[in-house]
Amino acid sequence: MxxxxxxxxxxxxxxxxxxxxxxxxxxxxxxxxxxxxxxxxxxxxxxxxxxxxxxxxxxxxxxxxxxxxxxxxxxxxxxxxxxxxxxxxxxxxxxxxxxxxxxxxxxxxxxxxxxxxxxxxxxxxxxxxxxxxxxxxxxxxxxxxxxxxxxxxxxxxxxxxxxxxxxxxxxxxxxxxxxxxxxxxxxxxxxxxxxxxxxxxxxxxxxxGRGRSSAPAPGRIFRGRWHQAWSRAYVSRKYGLPNPAPAMALKNAVKALGAALLFNRGRMARYGGSAAGAIAALRGVDALDYQGILDRRKGF
CATH class of the missing domain: 3.90.550.10 (Spore Coat Polysaccharide Biosynthesis Protein SpsA; Chain A)
Structure with missing residues (x-):
């Protein structure tokens, strides 16, 4: 049945x-x-x-x-x-x-x-x-x-x-x-x-199968971490929580610099993407504009 x-x-x-x-x-x-x-x-x-x-x-x-x-x-x-x-x-x-x-x-x-x-x-x-x-x-x-x-x-x-x-x-x-x-x-x-x-x-x-939704591609790690940091800042603001963007930007920028000194590209992409997303949130950059999506979207 x-x-x-x-x-x-x-x-x-x-x-x-x-x-x-x-x-x-x-x-x-x-x-x-x-x-x-x-x-x-x-x-x-x-x-x-x-x-x-x-x-x-x-x-x-x-x-x-x-x-x-x-x-x-x-x-x-x-x-x-x-x-x-x-x-x-x-x-x-x-x-x-x-x-x-x-x-x-x-x-x-x-x-x-x-x-x-x-x-x-x-x-x-x-x-x-x-x-x-x-x-x-x-x-x-x-x-x-x-x-x-x-x-x-x-x-x-x-x-x-x-x-x-x-x-x-x-x-x-x-x-x-x-x-x-x-x-x-x-x-x-x-x-x-x-x-x-x-x-x-x-x-x-x-x-x-965690991580298998999309095939690997150049720049995907950086972009993913950018959106993860931006979205965390966005939902925190939406619900009146403390803004995590300043701390995320500083912490990840320092880690990205350390990764660059060690020539570790994977960590540079991860930490650099997180730092960039947090900085973008602080600057008021829109995630959809970042992706080139220009049509109307819902507010809150």
Whole structure:
């Protein structure tokens, strides 16, 4: 009975950016359980859109890389089912995971977001119930502990989760001012502020190939760390938290200089990107303008 209810009640939304290598396993697992998928391609150059179409997914092609949150919002807008499953292309669901999430949604009607148990490549379970935006049950030390069953949490990873489509829409989806990073923290905070629970569902299992969503490319580490620093400063400002940008800029600039003296290019890219993103936030640079995205975006 479970398998019969899945295709009519949920649509998966997968954002791809040079993800052709990861899509077959991700989409194959969804197809096995009868879950239709919409792939939103962020101007990939590796044939991701064509691969997704061959694998039976509906494809939305963005002319430019619009970022993770904006692309997911576009995919959800195209869905018509009561539920949407946001899933990264490097996540593979175990058989029955979607049905288990839907069963949990029926058991917990106050749940705003439901996420499966996420297993990392080394076999560890990712469960760190903390976020700088969490309004309750703060865990600043990041102590890892695993629940023995379903539980509520102040933060759940955006790598894969189930939501009612109408709630996602009412809340405005992902914040479109963010290009990359902290979109899930922000969404979790708004779900909690709206009075809904974030539920970790132990009976649903997903395998996370962390870092495999996009193929390596020159400059990607620098840009990723730029956005990570910028987005942290942005969400801190949005929720009235202390501005982390000055400390991030100073600390990472010093580390980048040390890496340069040692001719360590990898560390130069990481620390230099973080310093540059923090400085950009201090200067009022917009992350979408940095990416060359010039159309209108949502404010807060």
């Amino acid at each position: 479970r398998a019969a209810t899945v295709p009519t009640s949920v649509t998966a939304v997968v954002v791809a950016y040079d993800s052709a290598h990861a899509l077959p396993d991700c989409l194959g697992a969804l197809a096995r359980d009868g879950v239709p998928a919409i792939v939103v391609d962020n101007a990939s150059t590796d044939g991701s859109a064509e691969a997704a179409a061959r694998l039976g997914a509906a494809v939305i092609r963005n002319g430019v890389n619009e970022g993770y949150g904006r692309a997911n919002n576009r995919g959800v807008a195209a869905a018509t089912t009561p539920f949407v499953l946001i899933i990264n292309p490097d996540v593979i669901l175990d058989p029955g995971a979607v049905a288990a999430l839907l069963d949990a949604a029926a058991r917990y009607p106050d749940a705003g977001l439901l996420a499966p148990m996420l297993i990392e490549p080394d076999g560890r379970v990712f469960f760190q119930p903390r976020s700088l935006l969490a309004p309750y049950l703060r865990n600043p030390a990041g102590v890892e502990w695993l629940p023995e069953g379903d539980c509520c949490a102040p933060f759940l990873s955006g790598a894969v989760f189930l939501m009612r489509r109408d709630l996602f829409t009412v809340l405005g989806g992902f914040d479109e001012n963010i290009f990359l990073f902290y979109e899930d923290d922000d969404l979790c905070r708004r779900i909690a502020d709206a009075g809904h629970a974030l539920v970790h569902v132990a009976g649903a299992v997903a395998r996370h």
